[in-house]
Amino acid sequence: xxxxxxxxxxxxxxxxxxxxxxxxxxxxxxxxxxxxxxxxxxxxxxxxxxxxxxxxxxxxxxxxxxxxxxxxxxxxxxxxxxxxxxxxxxxxxxxxxxxxxxxxxxxxxxxxxxxxxxxxxxxxxxxxxxxxxxxxxxxxxxxxxxxxxxxxxxxxxxxxxxxxxxxxxxxxxxxxxxxxxxxxxxxxxxxxxxxxxxxxxxxxxxxxxxxxxxxxxxxxxxxxxxxxxxxxxxxxxxxxxxxxxxx
Amino acid sequence: xxxxxxxxxxxxxxxxxxxxxxxxxxxxxxxxxxxxxxxxxxxxxxxxxxxxxxxxxxxxxxxxxxxxxxxxxxxxxxxxxxxxxxxxxxxxxxxxxxxxxxxxxxxxxxxxxxxxxxxxxxxxxxxxxxxxxxxxxxxxxxxxxxxxxxxxxxxxxxxxxxxxxxxxxxxxxxxxxxxxxxxxxxxxxxxxxxxxxxxxxxxxxxxxxxxxxxxxxxxxxxxxxxxxxxxxxxxxxxxxxxxxxxx
Numbered sequence: 001x002x003x004x005x006x007x008x009x010x011x012x013x014x015x016x017x018x019x020x021x022x023x024x025x026x027x028x029x030x031x032x033x034x035x036x037x038x039x040x041x042x043x044x045x046x047x048x049x050x051x052x053x054x055x056x057x058x059x060x061x062x063x064x065x066x067x068x069x070x071x072x073x074x075x076x077x078x079x080x081x082x083x084x085x086x087x088x089x090x091x092x093x094x095x096x097x098x099x100x101x102x103x104x105x106x107x108x109x110x111x112x113x114x115x116x117x118x119x120x121x122x123x124x125x126x127x128x129x130x131x132x133x134x135x136x137x138x139x140x141x142x143x144x145x146x147x148x149x150x151x152x153x154x155x156x157x158x159x160x161x162x163x164x165x166x167x168x169x170x171x172x173x174x175x176x177x178x179x180x181x182x183x184x185x186x187x188x189x190x191x192x193x194x195x196x197x198x199x200x201x202x203x204x205x206x207x208x209x210x211x212x213x214x215x216x217x218x219x220x221x222x223x224x225x226x227x228x229x230x231x232x233x234x235x236x237x238x239x240x241x242x243x244x245x246x247x
Numbered sequence: 248x249x250x251x252x253x254x255x256x257x258x259x260x261x262x263x264x265x266x267x268x269x270x271x272x273x274x275x276x277x278x279x280x281x282x283x284x285x286x287x288x289x290x291x292x293x294x295x296x297x298x299x300x301x302x303x304x305x306x307x308x309x310x311x312x313x314x315x316x317x318x319x320x321x322x323x324x325x326x327x328x329x330x331x332x333x334x335x336x337x338x339x340x341x342x343x344x345x346x347x348x349x350x351x352x353x354x355x356x357x358x359x360x361x362x363x364x365x366x367x368x369x370x371x372x373x374x375x376x377x378x379x380x381x382x383x384x385x386x387x388x389x390x391x392x393x394x395x396x397x398x399x400x401x402x403x404x405x406x407x408x409x410x411x412x413x414x415x416x417x418x419x420x421x422x423x424x425x426x427x428x429x430x431x432x433x434x435x436x437x438x439x440x441x442x443x444x445x446x447x448x449x450x451x452x453x454x455x456x457x458x459x460x461x462x463x464x465x466x467x468x469x470x471x472x473x474x475x476x477x478x479x480x481x482x483x484x485x486x487x488x489x490x491x492x493x494x
Contacts, residue, residue, distance in 0.1 A: 016299060041355075042341055046293035046302035052263060053300050055293035057339040057359050092304040094289055094444070097468070102394055103383045104401040108288075112304050136350045147349055148430050154351040177452040183395050184454045189461055193468055194447030197341070205424040205437035212436050221344070221440055 016116055017167035027170040030065075036113045036170055037062050038239075039232040040091035041139065045069060047087045047119070060089060061138040061235075063242070067115060068122070068131050070160045087119040087163055093228060094195050101179045101188040109176065109192070115168040122160040131160045134242065141217050141237040197227045263363055264414035274417040277312075283360045283417055284309050285486075286479040287338035288386065292316060294334045294366070307336060308385040308482070310489070314362060314410045315369070315378050334366040334410055340475060341442050348426045348435040356423065356439070362415040369407040378407045381489065388464050388484040444474045 010028040011017065019026025027033070043060045046053055060069040067089055096109035122128050132155065133144045176192040201223040202214065220230045257275040258264065266273025274280070290307045293300055307316040314336055343356035369375050379402065380391045423439040448470040449461065467477045 041344070042339060044291040044293075044302050044304075044337060044339070046291075046300035046335075048295050048298065048300050051295065052333050052363070053293035053295050053335045055291050055302055055335045055337040055361065057291075057337060057357070059355070086299050088293075088300050088302045090291060090302040090304060092289060092291070096447075097288070097386070099387060099390070099465075102401070103379055103391055103397055104405065106383050108306070110304070114302065116299070132350055136353050139344070140346060143346070144350055147435060148433055150350055154349070158351065176450065177454075179452075179454075186395055187456065187459050188394060189459050189465075190452035190455055191461070191465075192450040192452070194450065195444060195474055196447060197442060197444045200343075200441030200443060203423065203439040203441065205426075205439070207424075207426075207431045208437055209434065212434050214436055214438070218346075218436075218438075227442055 011165065011168040013169075014167055017114065017169040019169050019171050025171045025173055027172060028168070032170045032172075033113050033115070033168045034062060035232075036093065036111050037067070037091055037115070038235040039228045040093065041227060041231050043069070043089050043091045045087055045089050045119075047085055059135070061134055063134065063239075065165045067117075067163045067165060068134070068160060070131070070135055070158055084118040084120050087117065089115045089163065095174065096176065096195055097193040098175075098177055099189075099191050099193070100177050101183040101186050101190050105177075105179050105183075107173065107178075109174050111170065111172045111174075113168060113170045115163070115165045117163040117166045119161050119163040122162050127162075128155065128160050131162075132158060134238070135160075137241070138238045139231060139234055140221075141234055141241065143215075143217065146215070199223055199225050199227055199230060258412065258415040260416075261414055264361065264416040266416050266418050272418045272420055274419060275415070279417045279419075280360050280362070280415045281309060282479075283340065283358050284314070284338055284362070285482040286475045287340065288474060288478050290316070290336050290338045292334055292336050292366075294332060306382070308381055310381065310486075312412045314364075314412060315381065315407060317378070317382055317405055317407045331365040331367045334364065336362045336410065342421065343423065343442055344440040345422075345424055346436075346438050346440070347424050348430040348433050348437050352424075352426050352430075354420065354425075356421050358417065358419045358421075360415060360417045362410070362412045364410040364413040366408050366410045369409050374409075375402065375407050378409070379405060381485070382407075384488070385485045386478060386481055387468075388481055388488065390462075390464065393462070446470055446472050446474055446477060 009030050013028055042057055044055050044057050046055050058069050060067055092112040094110050098107040100106050122131055136144050177190045199221055220233050256277050260275055289304055291302050291304050293302050305316050307314055339359040341357050345354040347353050369378055383391050424437045446468055467480050
């Protein structure tokens with residue numbers, strides 16, 4: 001078992017990743033951090049160019065203690081991250097709005113991860129090819145095998161970035177309404193409103209012949225299901241396939 | 248009409264905010280940028296400490312061409328942004344997953360905004376008090392008036408950050424499946440899967456007396472509604488109230 005598959009091990013804690021505010025919300029175990037990462041489709045990556053921070057939304061995936069994300073070779077971000085630049089990749093799952101009896105105690109239930117490391121360009125053809133397959137198959141298991149193969153030009157035009165996680169922390173609030181003791185008796189309405197990101201009914205491409213059926217590997221992406229459940233399940237299936245392929 | 252309420256005006260375009268990749272996805276008009284900001288509850292803010300970028304999820308709101316966000320005085324981010332540090336605030340609305348006939352054309356429909364400026368600490372008591380009211384009322388119109396008033400300690404413990412938007416760009420993809428011309432005839436399944444963040448049934452605080460009813464001002468937060476619609480509508484109502492209050 002590789003170190004990053006051990007759920008009881010933790011990321012080291014330092015000034016950079018220590019959750020300072022409300023210490024009870026901070027977690028550093030691989031199992032907690034990785035589960036939150038693997039359930040997310042979208043992340044935001046921060047990087048610095050000439051002192052100016054940028055915060056860019058993108059798609060990503062994890063393999064062990066390494067994160068990958070991608071973009072066009074023309075992208076400002078990737079051009080500048082190519083030589084081991086410090087970066088921070090964050091995912092946030094919003095779970096509920098929290099309306100309390102004072103403005104101060106208004107909050108939200110959420111689960112987030114901040115991962116820190118040095119981002120580098122993936123240039124080796126084997127690592128890049130593997131990454132391009134994972135980029136699709138982590139979300140849609142085994143899908144690449146049935147697609148029109150990538151052309152040399154497409155592979156060239158796709159930039160893949162890798163970052164070994166040096167520090168990471170998860171921050172979780174799952175408490176609903178929490179008020180000051182003396183405020184509970186006040187006649188003020190307070191509630192928690194759950195929030196969920198869900199899938200709608202799939203819309204087949206209108207330019208597809210009617211004989212082309214939806215493959216069973218996409219059954220996890222069913223209308224009404226939470227995106228997080230679908231992505232998390234797909235990741236588990238794909239990670240098994242990748243591990244056995246790598247053995 | 249204040250300049251930032253004019254929908255036909257635009258943010259200036261420079262090296263920092265120009266959408267480089269796929270130019271047709273870039274928009275700079277106030278109307279487009281602001282509508283996407285006002286429909287979002289959550290943002291990610293990037294800032295730099297000793298060369299290390301941080302990407303922090305938080306809540307925010309807009310007034311004219313100014314963005315506000317907040318946090319505890321203990322927060323690492325806010326301590327360091329207090330003196331006019333460059334920052335980037337990003338919101339992302341994910342609309343659909345796009346499964347194409349090649350790996351290269353897998354994509355997503357989304358709408359995002361990146362806003363750039365110098366973040367500063369809000370210290371003036373009037374601006375801070377107004378900001379603390381807006382923080383709640385922009386999401387829940389008129390709610391602050393019915394809450395237990397903030398204490399001096401709570402106001403002191405809350406840090407409010409303001410950033411005048413110097414540059415901003417919106418990036419929008421709303422095209423569903425787009426494949427290479429020669430790929431459409433291939434017998435490969437392709438689809439668009441819509442994604443939406445929706446509200447669940449409100450969960451009243453269990454420590455509330457049964458006689459306390461849900462106020463009509465929360466009707467916009469109805470089970471099954473999209474969070475974006477509820478937030479956007481609440482913002483419109485609150486912005487009107489704030490404008491007439493300021494006149």
